[in-house]
Amino acid sequence: MEITIELSRLLNELETLASFSDAPAPAVTRVVFxxxxxxxRAYLHKLFCEAQLKLRTDAVGNTFARWAGADPNVPAVGxxxxxxxxxxxxxxxxxVGVLGGLEAIRALQRSGFRPRxxxxxxAFTSEEPTRFGIGCLGxxxxxxxLSPESARQLKDSDGKSLEEVLRQAGLxxxxxxxxxxxxxxxxxxxLHIEQGPLLERKGIPIGIVTAxxxxxxxxxxxxxxxxxxxxxLMPDRRDAFLAAAEIALAVESAAKDTRSADSVATTGVxxxxxxxxxxxxSRAVVEIDVRDTDLARRDGMLSAIRAACEAIGAKRxxxxxxxxxxxxxxxxxxxxxxxxxxxxxxxxxIEFMPMVSRAYHDSLFLSRIAPTGMIFIPCRxxxxxxxxxxxxxxxIKRGVQVLASALAQLAQ
Ligand SMILES: [Zn+2]
Numbered sequence: 001m002e003i004t005i006e007l008s009r010l011l012n013e014l015e016t017l018a019s020f021s022d023a024p025a026p027a028v029t030r031v032v033f034x035x036x037x038x039x040x041r042a043y044l045h046k047l048f049c050e051a052q053l054k055l056r057t058d059a060v061g062n063t064f065a066r067w068a069g070a071d072p073n074v075p076a077v078g079x080x081x082x083x084x085x086x087x088x089x090x091x092x093x094x095x096v097g098v099l100g101g102l103e104a105i106r107a108l109q110r111s112g113f114r115p116r117x118x119x120x121x122x123a124f125t126s127e128e129p130t131r132f133g134i135g136c137l138g139x140x141x142x143x144x145x146l147s148p149e150s151a152r153q154l155k156d157s158d159g160k161s162l163e164e165v166l167r168q169a170g171l172x173x174x175x176x177x178x179x180x181x182x183x184x185x186x187x188x189x190x191l192h193i194e195q196g197p198l199l200e201r202k203g204i205p206i207g208i209v210t211a212x213x214x215x216x217x218x219x220x221x222x223x224x225x226x227x228x229x230x231x232x233l234m235p236d237r238r239d240a241f242l243a244a245a246e247i248a249l250a251v252e253s254a255a256k257d258t259r260s261a262d263s264v265a266t267t268g269v270x271x272x273x274x275x276x277x278x279x280x281x282s283r284a285v286v287e288i289d290v291r292d293t294d295l296a297r298r299d300g301m302l303s304a305i306r307a308a309c310e311a312i313g314a315k316r317x318x319x320x321x322x323x324x325x326x327x328x329x330x331x332x333x334x335x336x337x338x339x340x341x342x343x344x345x346x347x348x349x350i351e352f353m354p355m356v357s358r359a360y361h362d363s364l365f366l367s368r369i370a371p372t373g374m375i376f377i378p379c380r381x382x383x384x385x386x387x388x389x390x391x392x393x394x395x396i397k398r399g400v401q402v403l404a405s406a407l408a409q410l411a412q
Contacts, residue, residue: 059173080122090389115411197382207376226282250308337373344405
């Protein structure tokens with residue numbers, strides 16, 4: 001079977017998709033269910049129909065485009081990604097997995113291949129958290145990681161509820177029907193740009209993702225006591241910022257102490273009240289991001305940080321309140337998928353390397369209900385979520401070839 005990729009057509013489609021944007025080119029801003037997002041969805045629907053795929057859109061707007069296999073009674077093979085884009089982003093994040101997935105299916109159709117399992121292309125709703133403050137909205141609901149009740153609580157910054165926004169977008173189904181059964185898919189593969197520099201640095205065109213790290217987020221509020229920076233003497237102080245500073249150092253230690261390169265922890269936000277040079281900080285809020293590919297080790301870091309917060313609060317006599325905002329479990333890729341991908345690379349003579357996804361993707365949530373894996377392709381300087389995000393045509397082509405070959409294997 002010979003798989004040929006129609007690269008110039010795919011590049012044109014990526015360019016057209018990028019034109020649905022609220023920011024002038026080369027920037028792309030496409031927030032979920034904005035007018036531009038709806039126009040982009042209509043464009044994609046047209047392309048899916050032209051490829052003779054059968055369309056279904058669920059109540060949250062996840063789109064499924066199915067190439068029916070010879071045996072309708074066995075689970076399908078899934079592929080896909082997202083097409084929403086954060087403000088002033090580029091044109092490749094997510095879109096390469098949707099349009100590349102479409103081209104992989106068309107390439108298989110052209111080759112004369114007849115799949116036994118159906119092959120289904122997914123375009124997930126709101127992978128980016130821009131509008132509703134939560135990432136991977138579509139795939140969370142689809143995998144049961146987010147309940148319909150919790151989804152109904154979500155509001156955008158204008159105070160519009162998710163359901164209101166969905167109704168305005170013409171989606172009036174029940175969120176209860178979004179959840180897919182476990183093992184609905186025989187396997188799921190997502191093609192995505194790396195969003196990091198490793199492949200480019202090593203000169204390797206394909207990364208096979210072995211694990212997806214997931215962030216856990218803490219918000220820590222510290223309440224001490226303020227006062228005049230000259231009048232209150234050092235022994236009498238309960239400085240909230242100094243407790244925050246010690247907590248930030250404890251966060252660093254929590255990650256370093258695991259002695260694993262996959263453990264990372266960051267204090268990325270620290271706000272101090274009242275924020276005057278001659279006032280002792282009475283309040284501080286820090287936000288902490290903790291990631292690992294191993295759940296037990298990640299949870300170990302979370303416990304260490306909690307314990308440090310408590311000890312530092314007691315020592316400095318400040319009140320410390322720790323809120324765990326979010327703690328998604330990391331995922332391991334399925335050997336079913338990683339083996340199909342490495343076999344595809346070998347058959348195509350394409351060099352590859354195993355790697356960890358440090359960012360999370362819809363695949364993190366698909367992995368809860370199906371054997372899942374990801375293909376990474378290089379992006380220039382590791383840049384993403386910026387207008388100068390770039391993946392070369394050759395790298396996109398290789399990614400689609402590997403995807404098509406893996407889909408064919410999995411669908412047999
Ligand atoms: Zn993405």
